[in-house]
Amino acid sequence: MKHWIKRSLFGFAGLAVVAGSIAGCAGHRHGWSGNSAEFRAKMVERVGSKLELDANQKQKLTVLAEKMQAQREAMRGAGGSGDPRSQFKALFAGNKLDQAGAARLVDEKTAAVRAGSPEIIAAAADFYDNLNAAQQQKVRDFMERGGRRWN
Numbered sequence: 001m002k003h004w005i006k007r008s009l010f011g012f013a014g015l016a017v018v019a020g021s022i023a024g025c026a027g028h029r030h031g032w033s034g035n036s037a038e039f040r041a042k043m044v045e046r047v048g049s050k051l052e053l054d055a056n057q058k059q060k061l062t063v064l065a066e067k068m069q070a071q072r073e074a075m076r077g078a079g080g081s082g083d084p085r086s087q088f089k090a091l092f093a094g095n096k097l098d099q100a101g102a103a104r105l106v107d108e109k110t111a112a113v114r115a116g117s118p119e120i121i122a123a124a125a126d127f128y129d130n131l132n133a134a135q136q137q138k139v140r141d142f143m144e145r146g147g148r149r150w151n
Helices: 002-028 035-053 055-077 084-090 099-129 134-142
Strands: none
Touching: 035 055, 035 134, 055 099, 084 099
16 A cells, blocks of 8 residues: 555544544533533542542642643644534535545644643653552553543
């Protein structure tokens, strides 16, 4: 297979994953009122109680949550309209797939990820590295279950 075809297929697959993830997160509210600061505070409290975090660890988790929220907003804002579903649907609006638009959307979303990733990685490392061994094991167990339920 030619290099440009592989690259295009990987790019389109990446776009589909990014768009699907954002769309899934956008529709997955479970009673969330839309106030991101309130949601972050509840998440930090819930995770904090499950991991038995001290004040310093909760502060590091709050920083991580804020960085992740900023990254989500950058992803939504990349590409102009801010609505990932409409951006993705617009690619299929005509009788042919808007390949240039798809490539542009992939470039914009990957640039947003690339720009915000170092801060998120640093915040995640700062949080995780400050957990004790038992807390780290709880995080690994949670991830092993696919991010479902702390029990």
